[in-house]
Amino acid sequence: MTRVVPEQTSSPKLAFRRSGSTPAESMLHLRYSAVGKEAICTENMTPWKKLLPCKQHGLVTLLNPVKLFESVYHSVGFQLKPICENLKCHWLLELVVNTVFDIPLKTRKLDWNLFELFNREITGVCNVATSSKVMVKLNEKNLHLTPKPSEIIDESLAIYDLRKVPTVPAFSIHGLYDNMFDGSSRQEDRSISVSSFISGTDQQSSVLISILRNEGASQDIIYTHQLPWFLMIYYHTLSLTCRYLTDQKDQMIESPTLYKRYFVPSISRRRPALIELQFELLGDSECRLQLEFEKAFLRLREYPPDANHGMYVPGAVVTLLGSNNTSPRENLDHSARGMSTCESRFSCDHHIVLHGNVLLVTLPVPDFSMPFNVICFVMTTVSLCFGPIHGFSTKMLIPVNSALPRSSFMKKVFRLFLAVLLVLAAYAQYREMSLHEIRKKN
Secondary structure (H helix, E strand, O other): OOOOOHHHEEOOOOOOOOOOEOOOOOOOOOOEEOOOOOOOOHHHHHHHHOOOOOOOOEHHHHOOHHHHHHOOEEEEEEEEEEEEEOOEEEEEEEEEEEEEOOOOOOOOOOOEEHHHHHOOOEEOOOOOOOOOEEEEEOOOOOEEEEOOOOEEEOOOEEEEEOOOOOOOOOEOOEEEEOOOOOOOOOOOOOOEEEEEEEEOOOOOEEEEEEEEEEOOOOEEEEEEEEEOOOEEEEEEEEEEEEEEOOOOOOOEEOOOOEEEEEEEOOEOOOEOEEEEEEEEEOOOEEEEEEEEEEEOOOOHHHOOOOHHHOEEEOOOEEEEOOOOOOOHHHHHHHHHOOOOHHHHHHHOOOOEEEEOOOEEEOOOOOOOHHHHHHHHHHHHHHHHHHHHHHHHHHOOOOOHHHHOOOOHHHHHHHHHHHHHHHHHHHHHHHHOOOHHHHHHHO
């Protein structure tokens, strides 16, 4: 959250429909911030868990950080929305954890249980919570759950009420399938996808291309892309072209009609650029949106660590409008019937939001090794030259005889005495005589 600053925050007008319900005359301000390649660690998990009413009982016991971060995909977030009814408003806080586990292809078994997924089981019930439920979506006919659920809604949603099932010492759910995983059979994915990439060979300018692919029915979509300020966009180069995917209709489609569009130019070091386009994405078609931009020069302190790796740019966001007519008032009706927020999500439609891939942009980077090389060269030269130059410039050269005139005679006597002792020692060594014998002869 410390990286969510004004230069990475925008105010969309078309996408991100506000949640909750508020009076129509109230003025709300929407802020959208995207931080590309922001990793989640245990430091983010701890303050998130502190918002829960219970930390050691109930559903929170399944949150094992080791298994969560080992999954294929995981995200942690929260949503704070106002709920107003009869001019009385209160705030609703939703804590969301999304995780995706991969299928073990070696065993080809689709069976699963909570202990294998999270390496933990549900222990106890959160006494503070008004309801504590586990919901399993029954999207497969050959899926058998053990133990049996407390309730099944519309034969598509199995509900386990933790207040009605024994959770002491622990509670787990097993999902068993009749068939094995068949890798050869592939179902056609009739969905919408979004992907982006950057084209270009130099470090001065490049082209940003986003591909919107629709293999299903026609959809009204909102394309939203927030670009950082160091990508200086040429808005006159923005183009949107579409074509059919089938061979029979392999021809270019006329530029789709834009229902709405909203542009916000960037300001260096103050705010990012924002592009919003609302148009109809035809069925079995592919649209290509591209624009040119120029890379800005950053200040030395604005480069992140390992600047040669590049800068991450948030991906594009596509909001599928479809036939969604659900209003906040309908959400209140679900609450009045005693349904939780999660249960209402399975029973009513909501806008689907697709997030594209994060982009990596290589900016003009100075040679960070040059100062190091210059420092090493200069310090080596100074260390080799400073000693002799400093000695010649600070020491005073004075003749020895003129400096010590009084002690010259004593030095000669002392040197003569040492010479006599040296001769006597050599003579004694030659004759192999001791000092006592030499004294007797003298």
